[in-house]
Amino acid sequence: MSKTKFQEYDVVICGAGPAGLKMACELQKRAAEAYKILILDKKPPWQEPIFCAEAVSADRLSALWPIQEYWIRQRLSGIYFTSPSRDRAEFYSKDCGLILNRALFHKEMADTASSMGVETNFNSLCLNVESSSDGRWILKIKCLDEVFELKTKIIVDATGPGAKISKGVPELAGMEAGDADLESAIFAVVEGVEHSPEHIELFFGSKFPGGYGWLFPRDGKEVNLGFVLGRHQGKKDSSRKQLMDFIEEYFPAAKVKAIYGGMIACGQSKKPIAKNGFFKIGDAASCVNPISRSGIVEAILNADIMAPIVLEWLSSNSPEKCREIERRALDAWMKSLGESHLQLANGKGIFSQISDKQFNRATKRLSRLSREKTTLLRIFIAVLFSTPSLIWKLRSFIR
Numbered sequence: 001m002s003k004t005k006f007q008e009y010d011v012v013i014c015g016a017g018p019a020g021l022k023m024a025c026e027l028q029k030r031a032a033e034a035y036k037i038l039i040l041d042k043k044p045p046w047q048e049p050i051f052c053a054e055a056v057s058a059d060r061l062s063a064l065w066p067i068q069e070y071w072i073r074q075r076l077s078g079i080y081f082t083s084p085s086r087d088r089a090e091f092y093s094k095d096c097g098l099i100l101n102r103a104l105f106h107k108e109m110a111d112t113a114s115s116m117g118v119e120t121n122f123n124s125l126c127l128n129v130e131s132s133s134d135g136r137w138i139l140k141i142k143c144l145d146e147v148f149e150l151k152t153k154i155i156v157d158a159t160g161p162g163a164k165i166s167k168g169v170p171e172l173a174g175m176e177a178g179d180a181d182l183e184s185a186i187f188a189v190v191e192g193v194e195h196s197p198e199h200i201e202l203f204f205g206s207k208f209p210g211g212y213g214w215l216f217p218r219d220g221k222e223v224n225l226g227f228v229l230g231r232h233q234g235k236k237d238s239s240r241k242q243l244m245d246f247i248e249e250y251f252p253a254a255k256v257k258a259i260y261g262g263m264i265a266c267g268q269s270k271k272p273i274a275k276n277g278f279f280k281i282g283d284a285a286s287c288v289n290p291i292s293r294s295g296i297v298e299a300i301l302n303a304d305i306m307a308p309i310v311l312e313w314l315s316s317n318s319p320e321k322c323r324e325i326e327r328r329a330l331d332a333w334m335k336s337l338g339e340s341h342l343q344l345a346n347g348k349g350i351f352s353q354i355s356d357k358q359f360n361r362a363t364k365r366l367s368r369l370s371r372e373k374t375t376l377l378r379i380f381i382a383v384l385f386s387t388p389s390l391i392w393k394l395r396s397f398i399r
C-alpha cells in the first residue's frame, strides 16, 4: 500500500478477525469489484497466539463458510457436564462441534479476500478516526513506525470488544461500544491431562461464579483449560491465581505451557450499530452469545447480515436513505440472533443463583440415564427439577 496522504477507499474494514475477514469476502463477492475495499489489522490474523478456546458448532459454521479438514483440530461427539462434586452427565451427539485451528482458518479467509481483489494490510494499527468536512471518514494509521491517513466513505469496525477506534468521536456518540457485559476469560494450554479427545468438559458451581470452567481438547496431547466468570462476581484472587488453583485441584498432573486471557462482551444491547457511515460488527457490536460465550460463528453471521446493508448504503445517495439503512442494520441483527441474545442476557443472572448442591443433585440424576437418553432438554429439565424456584424465575426467559 502506498503511503501517500489521503489514499481513498469506499470501505475500510478495521480488524481482520472472523467478522472483518467475512465482511471483506462478502462485500467483494456481492459487489463484483465495484468498490475499492481495504482490510487492515495491526497484526497478521494468522499470527499465534489467538486468545480463544476455538470451539464452534459445525452445522452453524458450515452454513457460512465451507469447512476444511486442515483447519480442524478436533471433531467433537460429546459434552461432559461436571458438577462441583465431580459427578458427570454426558451429552452425546455425533456432531456436537469442532475445535478449530483459528490461525489456519483466518489464513484461508485472508487469502480468499486477497484473491478476490480486496486490498489487505496486516501491519497497520488504526490510531483514531475523525469525520472530514466532505462527510467521509479519515483514519490515522500507524504502519512500521510511519503515521499516515486514509479517507473512506464507510468504516467497518471489526476491532473486537471495546470501542477501540470509535471512543470519543462526537458523531458516533451513543453507539454500541462492544462492551455489553464485558467479562474476563482466561485459559492455559497444558499437557499431561488424561482426557477424551472427542469430548469437551464443562465445569459448573461456585468455583466459577456467573460463568463456567472448561476443558477443550486441542490435538490429542494438549488441552485448553480455562474459565469465564460473570462480570458482577466479586473476585478474591487474580484470574491467574484462580486458574492455577483450578488446575492444581482438578488436574494435578497437568504441565502448564502457556496462559492467555481476554475480554468477552457477553451482553446484547439495543444501541445503534451503524451511524454516519460507521458500521460495527462482531465483538465490536457485542454479538457474543451471552450464555455459551461463543462469538466466532456469531461474528461471521453478523458480517454476513451486514454486508448487503453496507452495499445498499454505498449505492444510496441521499442522507435520509442512509439514516434509514443504518437503522435497519440493528433491526436485521435483532431479528436474526439479537432478540434471542437479549433474552439470554436477561436470564443470565438466574443461572448464577444455582447452588453447588443443586448442580450436584441435577448431575447425579442425569448420570443415571444412559448416554443416548441424555438430551439437552433432559439436562435442562434435570437442572430445573433440582432448583424448583428457577421455574418461576425463568418464566419470562423461556416464553
Ligand SMILES: Cc1cc2nc3c(=O)[nH]c(=O)nc-3n(C[C@H](O)[C@H](O)[C@H](O)COP(=O)(O)OP(=O)(O)OC[C@H]3O[C@@H](n4cnc5c(N)ncnc54)[C@H](O)[C@@H]3O)c2cc1C
Residues within 6 Å of the ligand: 014, 015, 016, 017, 018, 019, 020, 040, 041, 042, 043, 045, 051, 052, 053, 054, 055, 056, 124, 125, 126, 127, 158, 159, 160, 161, 164, 165, 185, 186, 187, 260, 261, 262, 263, 264, 281, 282, 283, 284, 288, 293, 294, 295, 296, 297, 299
Ligand atoms: C479466552 C477466550 C476464549 C474464547 N473462546 C471461544 C470459543 O471457544 N468459541 C467461540 O465461538 N468464541 C470464543 N471466544 C470469543 C471469540 O474469540 C470472539 O467472539 C471472536 O474472536 C470475535 O471475532 P471478531 O472478528 O469480532 O473480533 P476479533 O477476533 O477480536 O478480531 C479483532 C481484530 O481486530 C484487530 N484490531 C484491534 N484493534 C485494532 C486497531 N486499533 N487497529 C487495527 N487492528 C485492530 C485485532 O488484532 C484482531 O485481529 C473466546 C474469547 C476469549 C477471550
